[in-house]
Amino acid sequence: MRKKAVVSILLLILCLVAAGCGKQESKAPVPDGTYEVKVRTDSTMFHINEAKKGMGTLTVKDGKMTVHISLASKSIVHLFCGKAEDAQKDGAKLIEPTLDKVTYSDGMTEEVYGFDIPVAVLDEEFNVAIIGTHGNWYDHKITVSSPELEK
DSSP, X not given: OHHHHHHHHXXXXXXXXXXXXXXXXXXXXXXXXXXXXXXXXXXXXXXXXXXXXXXXXXXXXXXXXXXXXXXXXXXXXXXXXXXXXXXXXXXXXXXXXXXXXXXXXXXXXXXXXXXXEEESSSSSOEEEEEEETTOOEXXXXXXXXXXXXXX
């Protein structure tokens, strides 16, 4: 009987881990600081400004990570960490844009929107939802790569 109870508990733990239940907010795997990181999106309609060459700025403070990305224009007006369905619910915490100035390789400058996005884990896709000037929400996925740390 005791053996069955132990096996049952182990199976329950494995199921909870596999389902992501009880997943705690992870500590940043990098020391506090500011780092240049590669940021990938799943769409050509939602992408990092070409002047930034696919890079964002990862800030780690007190073990919490945030990545700043500059987009291609001012057409995305809010961002939400999660799915578009949840972004439209009352009380959803939308991320406001920042006004970023980018300089292209030919010397031309432009003001575009950027966003400071909380990052729970590096090197894994996570969901974000965006809303543009036309008022439609869209689901997307982004991945923030681990920074290259000097040894």
